[in-house]
Amino acid sequence: MPGVDEMKPGAVGPALPGIEAAVVDEHGRELPPGEPGCLAITRPWPSMLVPHDDDRYWLLAEYWEEFSDRRADTWQYFTGDRAVVDEDGYVTVIGRADDVVTLGNRRLGTAEIEAAITAVDGVTEAAAVAGGTDETELYVFATAEQDSRSEAELREAIEDAILDRIGQFARPAAVVFTPELPETHTGKTMYRVLKGIVDDEPLEESTPLRNPAIVGELATVWNRSD
Structure with missing residues (x-):
């Protein structure tokens, strides 16, 4: 916070007074300074507990249950960001936790892939996930404009763009x-819904979706594409 803490280039700063943050691994264990992981809020502010549209179950599933243990009554808020913290407690956000795929020996942001796809004329949205042997294969899900080119033509155009x-x-x-x-x-x-379809893993019942019916449609389309 300007006027409270000195700022460091590239860092968002330490947590604000009264709030505590930590960088944790995929199991919610705090990582040492300098090691990248998931950014979690371990001591929240009161307004964080206000449910979205009075749906506290959605709020719990979306942000709280990832790194929390109900039985031990320990709670951590998962921000969805990847970050690293230094020895002084300054946090640097390095990207979203779910937006990186590893292809061969290269790590690539899904935003870069999706930008290439949506630049194709006729494609409106796209999402890319990794799967297959050792998670080294790229799978693309895309939506197309009505009355656009045939799927075969769009598929070829997407591959060429990538x-x-x-x-x-x-x-x-x-x-x-x-x-x-x-x-x-x-x-x-x-x-993770798309990843579950690619890996043929069942969807968790607690997964909060605006459009839950699309999961069945996706599975049908995916099976048809095999």
Whole structure:
């Protein structure tokens, strides 16, 4: 906070007075300074506890249950960001926790892939996830405009766009067209739903979706594409 703490280039600063934050691993264990992980709020402010649209179950599933233990009554708020903290407690956000895929020996932000796809004429939305052997294959889910080109033509255009803007290493193993992407009530794409479909893993019942019916449609489209 300006006037309270000295600022460091690239850092969002330490937590505000009365709030505590930590960088944790995928199990919610705090990581040492300098090691990147998931940013969690371990001591929240009161307004964080106000349910969205009076739906506290959605709020719990979306932000609180990821790193919390109800039985031990210990709670951590998952921000959805990846970050690193230094020895002085300054936090630097390095990206979203669910927006990086590893293809071969390269880590790539899904935003870069999706930007290449949505630049294709006729494509309105896109989401990319990794799957397959050792999580090294790229799978693309896309929505297309009505009366656009055929799926075969769009699929070829998407593959060409990825090869041109990113490289051969990112050639998708499959491009699947869907009426819409699975989203939360706030419009966030639920990548873990797409990942579960690719990996043939059941969807958790607590997963909060604005459009839950799309999961079945996605599974049908995916099975048809095999």
